[in-house]
Amino acid sequence: MKQKIGVYICHCGGNISDYVDVEKVRQAVIDEPGVALVENTMFACADSNQKKMLDDIKQQQLDGVVVASCSPKLHQPTFQSVVERAGLNKYNYIHANIREQVSWPHSDDKAGATAKAIQLVKAAIAKVRLAESIEPMQIETEQAVLVVGAGIAGMKAAIALAKTGTQVYLIEREHFIGGRIAQWDVLCTTDETGKELVTRLYNEVKACKNIVLFTGAEMIENHGSKGNFKISIRIKPRYIQKHCNDGRLQKAIEVCPVEIEDEFNFNITKRKAIYHNFPSEYPHAAVIDMEHCTRCGECLKICDQINLDQEEERLELKVGSILVATGFDPYEPVEGEFGYQAFDNVVTLPQFKRLVANSEHKLYWKGKRVRNIGYIYCVGSRQTNGDNKYCSRYCCTSTIYAAIKAGEKIKDLNHFHFTRGIRTYGKQEVLYHEASLQGQLFFQSPDDDLPKVETKNSKTIIKVNDLLSLNHSIETEVDLVVLVTGMVPRHNNTVSEILKIPKGRDHFFNEIHMKLRPVETVIDGVSIAGCCQGPKNVVESINSALSAAIKCYSLVSQSHLQVEPIVAGVDEQLCEWCGLCADSCPFDAIHMSQTPAKQTALVNEAVCKGCGMCLPVCPTNAIQLNTYSDPEIESMIQTLASDL
Amino acid sequence: MTTQPEKLNFDVLIIGGGIAGIEAAINIANNGFKVILAEKDLTIGGKMLLLSKVFPTLDCSACITTPKISEADRHPNITIFTNTEITSIEKQDATYFKANLVKHTRFVEEEDCTGCQLCEEACPVVVPDQYQYGMVGRKAAYIPFNIASPRVATIDIDNCILCGACEKACPTHCINFMQADKNYRLIVKSVIVATGFKLFDATKIQRYQYGTAKNIINAMQMERLLAPTRPYNHVIRPGDGRVPDKIAYVLCTGSRDFTVGNPICSQICCMYSLKQAQLLMGALPMADVTIYYISIRSFGKGFEEFYEQAKSMGINFVKGKIGNITEKENGNLILRYEDVASGRLKESEHDLVVLSVGVVPNEDASSLFGDAEWKQDAFHFPLQKDLLFNPSLSNINGIFMAGTTTGPMDIPDAILSAGAASMEAIQYIQKTAL
Incomplete structure (x- = not known):
């Protein structure tokens, strides 16, 4: 049981203190059993506060630390490092999230927010009282x-x-x-x-x-x-x-x-x-x-x-x-989408590129000379009705560049671009300018009124209500329609199921954090x-x-890796191997182990993420999770419920 | 006062401690290489640390930057020099570079400063605060802002009146007016340039009245108004402190514009404007927000969905380029523009105008390389010698580039580019070591 607990309550520069009376929180927890010190701080994560925490832990020989600030997702490693540098095992620090869980969602109720913050901080204190020091696990790496x-x-x-x-x-x-x-x-x-x-x-x-x-x-x-x-x-x-x-x-x-x-x-x-x-x-x-x-x-x-x-x-x-x-697939238009497969002179952008690559001097499609080309943009991207809401990013530039390059190779082409607003971002903008100077024509249709491909007297017509010329209805006769198809995830990509890589709403693989960790996934090592x-x-x-x-x-590059020791452990005495835990594990970390005496569940500690899914399903209560033991959780619940 | 430069050895010198420089430093240091991160400003974190929230996730920018800053700060393989300028870099042979650095004096002993800000309170001098983009004042003895790293004081000697009040107030006696600049001579095996971008100076478009009309701000100033380390606790217009209720965004200010010598698209302005507009809808629920645009370029992951969200929140979008802005006596602004939908010239009145200024190159690094010529592309960004195969390589072997050094990009792209530069630098070091 901890005797000297330090508690740090963060203002987050107003993010918390605008809605939570942090001073009231401080006073409410100062007499909690085991609490030696409670401090308010403008930014708990700032260097100066880290330094203060470090000094406090050393000088006052604190044996437990609670930080009440933002989500532990952001700064848990920061504070773990602080307590470690002060010589304390990092699992003796417990985090209370009073921003994402309190000040932001309850900005309309300051008294309620303050009361909730007090309860959460007290619960964290209850947990840290029982916290135990544990050491990270080492695994050998295949290099x-x-x-x-x-x-x-x-x-x-x-x-x-x-x-x-x-x-x-x-x-x-x-x-x-x-x-x-x-x-x-x-x-x-x-x-x-x-x-x-x-x-x-x-x-x-x-x-x-x-x-x-x-x-x-x-x-x-x-x-x-x-x-x-x-x-x-x-x-x-x-x-x-x-x-x-x-x-x-x-x-x-x-x-x-x-x-x-x-x-x-x-x-x-x-x-x-x-x-x-x-x-x-x-x-x-x-x-x-x-x-x-x-x-x-x-x-x-x-x-x-x-x-x-x-x-x-x-x-x-x-x-x-x-x-x-594993890359992408070009979007495959459905039959009839802008005349695809309904008319024989409608191709996709990738097909058009292969056609130009395989042509010299003159462009022919199915034996017929091509002079006027109409490009229809955002096919399979930015769909208002379909599933693909996203912009495929590369296609505007790719199409304009393909048109310019086709024009260099084949002299007598006319290009008509039916767009939804050109997105040649960055330096690519100069290509759009160049194409415009060459006399390539750009039209823009409203998002809810897309171009139509029709035939009239055996000619192919693209009809559009053009935003750039007062919504005038314009018909353009073309020899070839190029559908500017976007990118979609590779079909039958089994890698995601085998490795359990999560996918986003757009069905592409999802990174851990869109801004700062764009290439890592929640599956460690992938x-x-x-x-x-x-x-x-x-x-x-x-x-x-x-x-x-x-x-x-x-x-x-290292021969050994440290992994979090927050994993499930099985009490072999209690385990009856019913398999419920293995079925509930989303990471495939639990398997049956045959010992001479009996069959029990065995947790692969390297795979276990400590999610706790296996705990409630165990009929004999044989599984416990490090740092989330029953006494710890029960003491938190008791504290949370006591003042209600 | 001249002193012999101190000599230091590192594997990689990273110039610029913005998010790209920090990411590259951590990547390299995590693989056992020694890095020096040199930042000319008083704090690392770059522009990202000053932003409010970031698109399209609406994460609090400071909150996701500070963990990276802490990680770099406590990394045993990373040495951070702030307030430091590189004066020259010479390539010696295929294996190393010599670089000269000057760490400017803060007139404060960094190790002793506790960041208590008593000097700041004592200082009688008030000048415009560059970290709040001039919207409020700061003292001549100051800490840049609360989450600066390192969070230590500096004496702005150009504005200091040498009254000595700060010295008296300082409890740790860390203010030292005799402290001189310190010179260093580095031997490094590779260099990463991560000097970032500059904001387009909107005073160059005189017809927009930036700098003369009181209630026209640029988007970075709006970021500050919305950020957790904001100057006021509210969004107000600078002219008279009134809460605005009809706000206009002028996109492509200084981008896609041959008349100011910047024909390219700045890649981030559409998105940050959409984001600010959404934040304003939250901060000022009664306000009207109108975005004047040429074309909305929401091209990245989750961006188009973010644009749809902005439209559904009731933000007005008007397709049309702003021709000029005039100020009325009450401080309101008349925007004259070509309304593409009706084909007519129109005027509309707003009480706060935000100019969505673009990205222009930071050419500070271009003079560093002596005989080895630092080549630029047509837009004055450093040349990417082998764009498709090795995008981070400059025209000098062994010098790589990260983030917006090479052109406009958003934060994820800057992180990816930093990853590329750090991987190339590691390969380069190991190749030359053989």
Whole structure:
């Protein structure tokens, strides 16, 4: 039982003291049993107050500390560090949240807010009286990182980590690396092509001896947690051995009777079931698409290096940290959305980019000459009715840049942009200006009155009520409609379920804190990079990749990691192993353990987050949570209830 | 008085202790490297520490910045120098840089100052407070603001009348008028420039009357009015202290504007204006808030939803560029603008105007590098030599850039860019060590 407790009550510069009478709180708790000192402070987190706390603890030999201020999410580590520096175990400090839980929600009732603050501070004092010193747990770390996804973000992160000497496993679900950027032509704003950028990254990946790259590799299972992930991967075969003669392989491709749409070109061209991924093919090795292969055997007659019976491999990788860079999918418009699939001259922005990349001098679509192009913006983004409320960020700039570049390559094009307000943020603004100077025309439709694509006398017409010209109804005849499709999260991305990464309202992966921790997730040891977290352009993806890389590196650069000891513990005597605790655990931290005597629950302390979900379900009360023991919680409840 | 510079060795020198510099410092220090964080201001925390709440989460900015500041402050691998300027940086070879620093005197012994503010009370001199953007005064002996780090006093010698009142008042005798600037010579392996941005100076657009009309403020001043360390406990207009009830925001002040030499979009103004408008709806429930805009650019994660929220709260949006502003005798302001919806020139009266000023480059670092030329892009931001492959690399190998040094960006992007710069710096150090 603590005898000398110090209590610090924060004004938060008015955030608290405007609504809570902090002096009254001070007086109300000063005679609580065990309290030696109560101080009010303008900013508890400020250096000067930290210094004062430190001196108080040392000079007055305080054995417990309560800080009543903002949410412990913000400053718990700050005050834990203060008590530690003063020589006290950090679990002898208890936090009372009198801002988020008192002053902000009860700003209309100052007396009530003050009364509630008093109760919360008293409860914290009750808890600290019973607090016990516990030591953090140490876990050994695997000094390797798994990078999931070999697009530009994944490759950049892998290279950076490898250059620090870290062992990196880079897995890519597709047979070819490069992700979406491999499919892009010239990139904004350096004129480097997607192929060139991917080539540079791939060459660096290959030059790093400590990167092991697996293509056609998918994560299927995870056992483990921060410091010690054990990840199982499945590697799909290519069905073609390494030492295949190029000429013969080419012939094998020619004889393949299967023709399907080539997803590399967003289905505007065809490929065979045995195929290369030109023009951006890394690794340079053909592959058989077994989903579409009919096993007719024609290719086998030509090339003896083809083996249709190759089997998938499974591997287990041990890593200390995981970096997820699984990218995005372009939004796929629904049938009839702005004429998509209803008219044969409506394409998406990615298709248009592949079309321009594959064209010279003149632009043709389905055999017809294209001169007038209408771009319809925000398709699949900023939906007023649909699910995608967000702005996809990259598309305005990407479209304008694509239009400028198409105009440089093909001289006789006219560009009509049907926008909802152009968002060429930052330096990208100059592209908008340049396009305007070139005579490209921009229209803007109201958010609730979007453009319509129709046919009139076998011509395609885009109709819009233009905000920029007094809402005049304008009809424009175009040869090709380009739907500026936004970004959506990758479909059937199983990584999120395996690693339990939470998703936001926009269905992209969610970071811990949007402002200050944009690449870390609530799953310790797992960081996210690139467009799997939300739409980004190339530069933003690279920056996020490197940020995620340094967070991973911080975990694996040390041989041991400290983890919070606030975990559940099982009393083997009391446990009857009914499994209810394991079912209630959201982190998969509890498993059955077979001892010679009986079956009991066993908590994996490295995975346990101390959420407490398992406590109330236990029928024999065999589980306790460190620092949240029944006596501690009961004493708090008693205090909270006593003065009511 | 000249003294021999003290010699110090570090792995990385970070110039600028704003949020990007702090984030980069923590990243590097967490991996066992020694960092010196040099800040020319009296406190670290940069502009973020002075903001009210941040979009789109409406987190209290000071509250989420101070944990980072504390972390940097107590980190055993981070040395923080405030009130410090870099005078030169020379690249020696592929492995190290020499840098000269001058730590300006505060005329206060930092270790002894308890931040009691008795000197501040005693000081008879009042001058405009730069941390409140001139809206209130401060003393010549002062602490920048409550959550400054370090929270120690400084004597503003340019305005000090040498009366000695502060010396007498100081209980720890830490005021020392003989204290001189201190010079340091650093050997570092890599440098990160995180010198941030400057706000567009709205006096350059004379037809907006900033600086002459009393009730026109810039958005940073509105941030201060709304912040927890605010100068008054209310939002009032500076001209006469009245509570405004018809507030206008003028977006793109100094951005997307060739006439002031800044053709680019500042990337943050739409969002901070939407945020301030929402906060004002809370602080002044009866007030009308109108945002005059060219196009609203709510492009980041959660931003479009934030814009929708602003619209649903009843904030008025008028598409049209403000042509000029004139002041009436009662201090109200007449805004003349092109109303795009009706195609007509219109005028409207407001009692407080907030200019949403843009981001312009801070070119302070450009003169530091001697023979090694520090190149800039077309907009006077430092050149990103390999934009798509290595965005944080400057045109000098081994010198990286973080945050708004390279262009306008919001806080998450600044954090990401700081992450990139720190990762590149670590790679660079380890490569050159081989």
